[in-house]
Amino acid sequence: MALIHKKDNNVLLAAGDQLISYDLESQADELLRLPEPNLPEKLTKSQLDVLKKEVRKISSIDSHSEKGYTVVATENKQVVVYDKQFQVLKNFIVNRAAGKVCFTPSSDILVADRTGDVYLYKLNEIEAPQLLLGHLSVILDMTLSECGKYIITFSFCLGHSEFVTSIKLVKNILVSASGDGTVRFWNYLKGEQLDIIYTNKYIMDNSLLEVFTRDMDKEKVDVTALPVTDMQVYYDAKKLYVAVSVHNYNALQIHTTDLLSCDLYILSDKFSVFKLIDEEFIETNVPCLEKLYDKYKHILKLNESSAITVLYKRKFDNVQEYLVRKRQRLETK
Known part of the structure; x- marks a missing residue:
């Protein structure tokens, strides 16, 4: 799956x-391939196998x-980490696969890994990262308040009945989307739900x-709704628009x-741009982006992905499995 970031x-x-x-x-474009990782010393064989994989999929981008x-x-x-001219500033390895990265206002880096921990890496220092917080489940996304005081992460809670797929922060309003098919609005400082949208209703x-x-x-x-897979928001000081x-x-x-x-930029089987005009998003023709997509569509080709389905809670019948093993033991006696 391809990622888009503006x-x-x-x-x-x-x-x-x-x-x-x-x-x-x-209207200039540049194709970059990630540099080889700088491998630290004393790595186990399994760690080396992961780091030297031929396919290194980009999982998160921030600017x-x-x-x-x-x-x-x-x-x-x-x-x-790249500078403005896309020269490498820092190339390092984290202990566990990163699900989300983002910059702090001071240009340091927050890394949320797949085991639920968030670390702070100093851009200009080599010292060990600082552990800031942790979950008992995978962190699916992360955002930082404008003041830099609050780190907001999401996983499988926040009032939703299923996993949270996206969160956006607009002023003091937190907007969250979920596998339960809803979009919810929160006063995150008070922990209060302000409103809810049932997307499947439409x-x-x-x-x-x-x-x-x-x-x-x-x-x-068991599912009762189609999950929300992605969400983007825009705020014009009067209204909040949620796509x-x-x-x-x-x-x-x-x-x-x-x-x-x-x-609003959308990447699917083509590159579409929607402009906000009189409170409506109107699709507009942007020839330069059409040319960009045609040039790189062999790279950006999207395959059907069922990755979201692995996030649903499974039911396991441990008792039945135990009874089968017990019967097998009795039969062997």
């Missing part, structure tokens, strides 16, 4: 271990607006949920709430 006038696309940088003003830095993390424990084709339910029944998972994509649903939902010029 900061100011720069659009970043990632697929596998390749990163495409595109400047919207100059620092003020300094123009970009940080990327891969599924095989590598983190690379999907008229009931067969989509029926097909998904049958597929998940094979995995012994969500829903699993297997071939359309984009745009919701507004009463809480600038905004562009």
Whole structure:
């Protein structure tokens, strides 16, 4: 699956271990391949096997607006920091695979790993990272408040009945999307839910949920809604606009709430740009982005992925398994 990330006038696309940088003003593009990891000494064979994988998929991207830095993390424990000209500033290995990376206001790096821990890495120092917090389950995403005082992570809680797929922070409002098919609004300082959107209510084709339910029944998972797979938000000082994509649903939902010029970039089987005009997102023709997609579509080709299904809670019949083993022991006596 390809990733898309936009900061100011720069659009970043990632697929596998390749990163495409595109400047919207100059219309210049650059294809980058991640450097080889700097391997520390005294690694076990299993650690070396992971770090030397031929396929190093980029799992997370973030940018620092003020300094123009970009940080990327891969599924095989590598983190690379680039400067504004995409020269490597730092190339290091983390102890566990990073699920999410982001910059602090002071340009240090927060790394959330797959075991639920968040570490702080100093950009200009070699010292060991500082452990900031931890979960008992995988951290699926992470964001930082504008003041830099609050680190917000999400996993399988936050009032949802299923895993949380995305969170966005707008002023003092936290917006979360989930595998339960809802988008919820929170006052995160008080821990209060302010509002909720049931996205499946706006999907008229009931067969989509029926097909998904049958597929998940094979995995012994009960589902009642199509999960929200991604969410983006825009705020224009008057209204909050929430765009969500829903699993297997071939359309984009745009919701507004009463809480600038905004562009919404979508990467699927083409590169689409939607502009906010009179409170509506209108798809616009951007020839330079169409050319960019045609140039790199062999890299950005999206494959169907069922990765989201592994996040659902499974039911395990441990008692039945125990009884089978007990019967086998009795039969051998």
